[in-house]
Amino acid sequence: MSEPAKNPGQVPESYQPQQPEAEPALERFEIVKCGPYRFIGKAVYVRNDWGNPHAHTGEIVQSVWKAKDWIFKTLDGIAESATDMPYGGGLYMWDKYDEKSQLQGYIIGKFMKENTPVPEGMDYFDIAEGYVAKGWGGYVEKEVNEMLKNSEDYANASWQWGSEVFNDFESLGNGVNVDISSGYFIACTLKKKGRKRRR
Secondary structure, three states: OOOOOOOOOOOOOOOOOOOOOOOOOOOEEEEEEEOOEEEEEEEEEEEOOOOOOOOOHHHHHHHHHHHHHHHHHHHHOOHHHEOOOOOEEEEEEOOOOOOOOOEEEEEEEEEEEOOOOOOOOOEEEEEOOEEEEEEEOOOOHHHHHHHHHOOOOEEEOOOOEEEEEEOOOHHHOOOOOHHHOOEEEEEEEEOOOOOOOOO
16 A cells, blocks of 8 residues: 555545435534554545446445454554554545546555554555544534634645544444444644735
């Protein structure tokens, strides 16, 4: 699995992940420093065809949840590599995206310490030290994006990564159900503020 793109672009406008029918409510929001982490789990890359009903993009992305029992049991076995973000979930990646391939990555796993050895058969995505916007209250990606849009100090960096996060893995069964996700995290950066001119 490659590291995040060195020259990242913007998330494609056509990217529209599945969302629950019920409107989620943003219960809590915060922006904190985070990382570095190594997100370890099982990944799949698919063409960004969320708007194409014949592409089966959603079904392919969700298919990796069939391995969730093995993934979380294996990662729980290396507790010494756990971090201050003990959540598991599905992380969206754009490290292989370009205009031709339009590949979007999705990896099921957990935030582990940087340089954690990757268990056999698993993949990883390295997350550099930075900032993360955390929204709690369900699948609140839209709400977190809106908070970042209105922020005076932080800029949305979802072209790096974004993640559904869960606290209760057992209730997930072997298929993802965003209705019971506990939150959504989005990478962000500090905005560059211009210097005032001296008179």
